[in-house]
Amino acid sequence: MIPGYGGSILRVDLTTRSVGREPVTSELAHDWLGGRAWIAKYMYDELPAGVDPLSAANKVFVATGPLSGTLWPSSAKIVWGTKSPLTGGYIDSNMGGMIMAELKYAGWDMIILEGASETPVYLYIEDDKVEIRDASGYWGKGSVDTEYALKHDLGEDFQIATIGPAGENLVRFACITHDVGRQAGRGGIAAVLGSKKLKAIAVRGTKPIPVADIEGLQKHTTSVIDYIKNAAFFPTFSKYGTTDITDWCDSVGVIPVNNFQHAQYSKKDRINGKYMREQIYVRDKGCYACPLGCSTYTYSKKYDVYVEGPEYETIGLMGSNLGMDSIEEIAVLNADVDNLGMDSISSGSAVAFAMELYQRGILTKGDLGGLEMTWGNVDAVRAFLRLIAARQGIGATFAEGALAAARIIGRDSEKYVVQVKGLDYSAYDTHAAPAMMLAFMTSDIGAQHTRAWAIVQDINMGRESIQGKGKLVCDLQHLRPLMEVFGVCRFPWLEVKVDWENYVTALNLVTGQHYTTEGLFAFSEKVWNLTRAFWTREVDGFGRAYDQPPARMFEPMPDGPTAGARVTQAMVDQLLDGYYQAYQWDQNGLPTVQRLREVGLDYVADDLVKRGRIPG
Amino acid sequence: MKHIVVRPERCTGCRLCQLTCSAQNFRLNTHKAARIGVVPRFPEGYFEVHLCNQCGVCQSVCPVEAISVDASGAYVIDGPTCIDCGACVESCPQQAIFRSPASPHPYMCNLCGACVANCAAQALIWEAGQ
Numbered sequence: 001m002i003p004g005y006g007g008s009i010l011r012v013d014l015t016t017r018s019v020g021r022e023p024v025t026s027e028l029a030h031d032w033l034g035g036r037a038w039i040a041k042y043m044y045d046e047l048p049a050g051v052d053p054l055s056a057a058n059k060v061f062v063a064t065g066p067l068s069g070t071l072w073p074s075s076a077k078i079v080w081g082t083k084s085p086l087t088g089g090y091i092d093s094n095m096g097g098m099i100m101a102e103l104k105y106a107g108w109d110m111i112i113l114e115g116a117s118e119t120p121v122y123l124y125i126e127d128d129k130v131e132i133r134d135a136s137g138y139w140g141k142g143s144v145d146t147e148y149a150l151k152h153d154l155g156e157d158f159q160i161a162t163i164g165p166a167g168e169n170l171v172r173f174a175c176i177t178h179d180v181g182r183q184a185g186r187g188g189i190a191a192v193l194g195s196k197k198l199k200a201i202a203v204r205g206t207k208p209i210p211v212a213d214i215e216g217l218q219k220h221t222t223s224v225i226d227y228i229k230n231a232a233f234f235p236t237f238s239k240y241g242t243t244d245i246t247d248w249c250d251s252v253g254v255i256p257v258n259n260f261q262h263a264q265y266s267k268k269d270r271i272n273g274k275y276m277r278e279q280i281y282v283r284d285k286g287c288y289a290c291p292l293g294c295s296t297y298t299y300s301k302k303y304d305v306y307v308e309g310p311e312y313e314t315i316g317l318m319g320s321n322l323g324m325d326s327i328e329e330i331a332v333l334n335a336d337v338d339n340l341g342m343d344s345i346s347s348g349s350a351v352a353f354a355m356e357l358y359q360r361g362i363l364t365k366g367d368l369g370g371l372e373m374t375w376g377n378v379d380a381v382r383a384f385l386r387l388i389a390a391r392q393g394i395g396a397t398f399a400e401g402a403l404a405a406a407r408i409i410g411r412d413s414e415k416y417v418v419q420v421k422g423l424d425y426s427a428y429d430t431h432a433a434p435a436m437m438l439a440f441m442t443s444d445i446g447a448q449h450t451r452a453w454a455i456v457q458d459i460n461m462g463r464e465s466i467q468g469k470g471k472l473v474c475d476l477q478h479l480r481p482l483m484e485v486f487g488v489c490r491f492p493w494l495e496v497k498v499d500w501e502n503y504v505t506a507l508n509l510v511t512g513q514h515y516t517t518e519g520l521f522a523f524s525e526k527v528w529n530l531t532r533a534f535w536t537r538e539v540d541g542f543g544r545a546y547d548q549p550p551a552r553m554f555e556p557m558p559d560g561p562t563a564g565a566r567v568t569q570a571m572v573d574q575l576l577d578g579y580y581q582a583y584q585w586d587q588n589g590l591p592t593v594q595r596l597r598e599v600g601l602d603y604v605a606d607d608l609v610k611r612g613r614i615p616g
Numbered sequence: 617m618k619h620i621v622v623r624p625e626r627c628t629g630c631r632l633c634q635l636t637c638s639a640q641n642f643r644l645n646t647h648k649a650a651r652i653g654v655v656p657r658f659p660e661g662y663f664e665v666h667l668c669n670q671c672g673v674c675q676s677v678c679p680v681e682a683i684s685v686d687a688s689g690a691y692v693i694d695g696p697t698c699i700d701c702g703a704c705v706e707s708c709p710q711q712a713i714f715r716s717p718a719s720p721h722p723y724m725c726n727l728c729g730a731c732v733a734n735c736a737a738q739a740l741i742w743e744a745g746q
Contacts, residue, residue, distance in 0.1 A: 070645055071635045098631075105646060148659070156655075180658050206717065208638075208646040218639045218730070225632075225734050238736070282661040284737070286630030291736035293628030297661045306659045 002029045003212035004066035004511040006104040006205075010130060012123060014196050015056060015115030019130045024109050030513060033523070035065035036092045036484040038110055039081030040530045043090065044604065046112075049537055049611065053085035053188075054170060054195040056116035062103075062201075063110040065487025069101030069209055069288065071221050072506045073228070073498075074489040076100060076287035083538065084187040084445070085195075086172040086346070086401045087422040090534045091187030091445050094484050096287035096295075097179030099159040105205025113196060120168075122150070122200040127207065135199040140165060142339030143177035150202050158202045164341020166389040167194035171399040173346035173424075177338060181295065181308020182287065185343040186448055187423060188401075212512030220509055224492075224502055225291050231496040234292075238284065241294030242312035243273030249316070253561030254429045254436075254455055256321040258359075258375055259352035260418045260552050263429040264560035265320040272315075276327045282306070292491055303332035310334045310344075313449075316427025317348025322355065323375025336382055340389040346401065349417070349424030350388065351381055353402040356416050357409070369393045415551035421446035430549065431557040432565035433458040435469040438575045441547045442473060444531040450490070452476035463562075466571055470578025478524045485527070526599040528583070529591050533604045536590055536613050543588035547576055590614050617689035618742050620667060620725065620732060626739035627663040629656050633731035633740055640730035642718040649718035651725045653711060665739065668712040668725040674704035690727040695720065 001007065002024060009022040032041055039061045051057045060082045067075045078100035084091035103111070106127050113123075117132070120139040124131040138146050143164035150160045160178065167174035167190030174190035175183045184190075193199075211217055228234055236244055246268065249255040253263040269275060280300050285308060286293035299306050310319070310330045318337070319330040337347045351373075357363040358373040365372055369387055371380040387395025397405045403422045406414040418425045423446020430437035435454035440447035452473050461468065479500065483490040486507060492498040500517070507515050536542050553567040576589065584595045593616060596605035609616040634650035642649045653666030674691060675683040682697035683704065693704070698721040705713045705722050713724045732740045 071632075071639055073632075101647070105648070206648065208644040208649070211645045214639050214643050214645060217645075218636065221636070222730075222733050225736055229736050234736070283663075284626075284628045285661075286628030286737075288630065289632050289635055290628075290630045291632060291734070293630060293737055295628075297658075299661070306661065 001210050002026055003210045004070075005029055006064075006107045006109045006207070006209065008107055009110045009112065010108045010125070011112045011114065012130075012132065013115045014113065014117040014121065014132065014198060017117070017132045019132070029066070029511075033066060033485050034109060035063050035068070035077070035079045035487050036081065036094075036481060037523070037527045038063045039079055039092050040090070040527050040534070042112065043081060043083065044530055044534050044537075047083055051083055053083045053088065053192060056196070058083050058192055058195075060113040060189060060192050060196070061110065062113070064100045064104055065485055066511050067506060068487030069104040070211060070510055071217055071289060072488065072510065073221060073224055074287065074290040074292065074492050075487060076290055077484060077487045077489055078103070079484050079487075080176060080184040080189045082189050082192045084189075085170070085191045086188040087446050089421060089445075089539055090531045091189060092484070093184040093186040093189055093445075095176065095178055095182045095184040096290070096489060097159070097182035098288050099161055099178050099203060100487060101288050102159040102203045102205050104209050105207055106203055107205065107207055111201070113193070113198060116195060117197040120197050120199050122202060123198065125201070125203040127205055138199050139168060143341040144180060144339050146200055147177065147180070150200060154202055155204070158204045160200055160202045162200040162341070163190040163193050163198070164339055164389070166341040167191055168199070169389060169391045169399070170194050171342060171389060171391070172401045172404070173343045173350070174341050175343045177341060180297070181338060183338070183343070185345060187445055190341055211510050213509045217506065217509040220502070220505055224498055228291050228492065228496050228498065233496050237294060237491070237495045238292050240273035240277065241296055243276055243296070243310070243315060245312050246272040246315055249312070249428070251561065252455070252459060253557070254433060256316050256425070256427050256429055258323055259321060259356040259416065260425070260429055261356070261558070262560055263431065263557060263562055267325060268320070270326040271319045271324070271330060276310070279327055280331055287489065290489065292496070294491060298331055300328045300331040302328040305332050305335045307331050307335040307338060313427050314344040314348070317345050317352070321348050321352045321427070322381060324378060325376055329378045333378065333381060333385070336385050340385060342385070342389060345426055346424045347385060347388070349419065350398045350402045350405065351384060353405065353417055354384065354398060357413060362411055362413055363409070367394060369395070418550045418552050419447055420549065421546055423447050425550070428455060429562070430553055431567065432463040432562040434463070434466055434571060434575055435461070435472055437549050437553060437567065438469055438473045438579060439476070441549055441576070442477070442579055444528065444535070451480055463565075466574050466578070470575055471582045473579060474582035477528055478521045481527065482520055482524050485524070522599070526601060529596060529599050529601055530604060532585075532591050533596065533601065533608060536608060537611060543590050544576060547589055548572065618727070618744055619670060620727065620729065621741050621743040622665045622667050623739050623741065624663060624665045626737045627654065627665050628737050629654055629663040632734045636730045636734040638718070640728055641726065644718060649716045651714060651723055652731060653714065666710055666712045667740075669710055671709060673707050673709055674713060674724070677703045677707045679703060688727045691724055692726065693721055693723060698722070
């Protein structure tokens with residue numbers, strides 16, 4: 001028994017329909033902790049170089065961390081990872097909800113999904129009993145509908161993760177859904193599950209998680225919750241959750257409007273958290289062990305639809321970015337993509353790209369399946385989303401992702417796709433936010449906001465200023481991803497300012513080890529070097545060219561609080577120089593042999609040299 | 617006597633009450649040993665919270681008089697006397713008497729209050745009784 005861990009890794013071969021158990025060794029637990037670190041390690045070690053993401057040789061790794069499912073506040077994260085069919089590089093994406101605890105109660109810390117079934121199946125886990133079961137009765141159903149159906153068939157106390165029609169049809173930004181509305185959204189992991197014909201994972205467990213000092217953990221938890229209850233930002237964040245940021249993003253000119261052509265929205269008061277609360281609120285909903293309860297479950301009377309959310313990212317990408325009229329339109333689009341099983345960020349980006357091509361006359365109504373893709377046309381967008389999920393007509397092109405769609409469409413359309421490494425921007429414009437832009441440019445999955453979020457620092461340090469921002473982003477990228485190693489949500493730290501050291505204390509109370517902040521940050525750098533090494537191995541010519549911002553950022557912002565702001569190549573170069581220097585990588589942004597050895601990745605250094613990816 | 621009052625409209629379903637209860641009473645990290653129940657109801661979107669309100673029905677139906685009231689006002693099942701017939705579990709109007717591998721006989725809330733301290737949503741609060 002290793003405190004903090006269920007104890008075993010479940011390896012599932014969907015080709016041979018066999019399952020195997022591997023122990024979590026103390027070396028794996030204490031040297032690699034868990035969560036995204038395990039995923040990065042296993043992905044580098046086990047995936048054949050150059051593997052096609054949608055082939056049977058790709059694998060999906062599903063990992064909890066040592067704090068997942070514990071009493072520690074917001075210990076509700078489970079991380080999914082694979083070689084991304086959207087970007088061709090490293091992807092991991094995490095979800096909240098309840099399933100991480102259930103998996104550990106069943107005695108499993110990680111699932112490795114390999115091979116591919118010829119017919120639809122789902123994975124059934126009840127403690128030690130693991131079965132690959134027929135899923136033909138669920139295939140074709142929506143993500144949320146499938147969850148309800150499986151709960152009905154197996155029992156309400158099963159925790160279930162599903163894919164929707166988009167995943168089945170290999171849409172390259174398909175997402176995994178769990179607990180009504182928690183998603184591992186980014187990078188198309190559900191398309192890989194679809195390629196393996198795995199519709200769902202259902203799990204129920206009965207064993208407690210071993211904790212080294214449960215009394216100490218309870219005392220520590222109660223003291224931190226006591227702090228949270230009295231924290232200045234708690235009442236607002238627990239009420240509005242991520243939607244609370246909508247007004248602020250509008251006021252500082254970072255909210256995306258009409259495919260990032262503007263950064264302030266005239267209908268902001270109809271899409272913000274306050275309006276949402278007034279119009280469609282049903283209930284606050286919390287993930288496992290979370291005192292914040294930041295999620296909002298809603299019902300749109302206008303569209304007669306329930307949905308968990310919208311969150312700010314969906315408000316931005318599927319609301320203002322598509323010119324939608326109000327929160328009700330965003331709610332129904334949110335419900336649509338949830339049940340189709342598509343990432344609301346990349347869905348919003350792909351649709352916004354199509355709408356801009358329509359605006360510019362590059363694609364016509366005829367090209368777009370007869371749909372009038374004008375800004376704000378909710379009915380057209382709903383129909384378009386269904387074309388994508390089913391890969392029908394023009395939908396098949398956009399199902400490849402916005403960047404790949406642009407390469408198919410041609411006509412110089414790539415400049416209208418707002419992405420890095422093929423992963424679409426989260427809902428923050430970066431015309432005048434260099435640190436945030438650098439965070440997008442260098443995130444190890446593509447343009448995602450959760451690795452480092454630096455707009456506040458941009459405003460505090462100067463929105464024109466480049467100075468010190470490479471180091472800043474490097475530091476943020478050390479701290480934040482540790483949350484996804486531990487298996488906890490970042491929001492108590494980020495939104496109500498729970499001190500970081502409390503996490504280290506919790507980790508030591510759970511595991512009985514003696515981790516230090518210094519040691520953990522060094523470990524985080526090792527993981528960051530490892531994911532960078534994966535990109536270096538997998539993508540020909542990888543380096544600085546892949547860390548560039550989208551063309552849109554080089555165009556001057558026409559209006560709003562950041563009117564006139566634009567990014568220059570000199571700024572980009574300077575940002576990357578500072579950033580690479582902070583990581584001690586070479587001028588092309590590749591990890592050096594020396595640095596890889598220093599962070600404890602000798603075998604990776606040797607491998608990259610042998611493959612000719614970095615100089616020896 | 618003080619009671620714990622449930623305000624289910626405030627419950628977010630996070631199960632911190634159950635995790636805390638299991639840790640406090642059984643020294644286990646699980647929500648499944650708790651003396652309080654939380655049942656999510658979706659798609660309608662609410663949470664049922666099942667907690668003993670000291671109504672005493674269980675005591676009246678127990679065929680072996682194994683249930684008594686302790687100094688804090690909590691109902692307690694005496695392990696050696698209990699024949700585990702299940703009458704109390706089935707008769708509880710609150711569905712707030714539980715069984716789990718943590719105990720050989722059923723149990724209910726013992727009014728320890730550890731859950732109240734950790735319910736940030738204040739769906740559980742102390743209230744002075746009549």
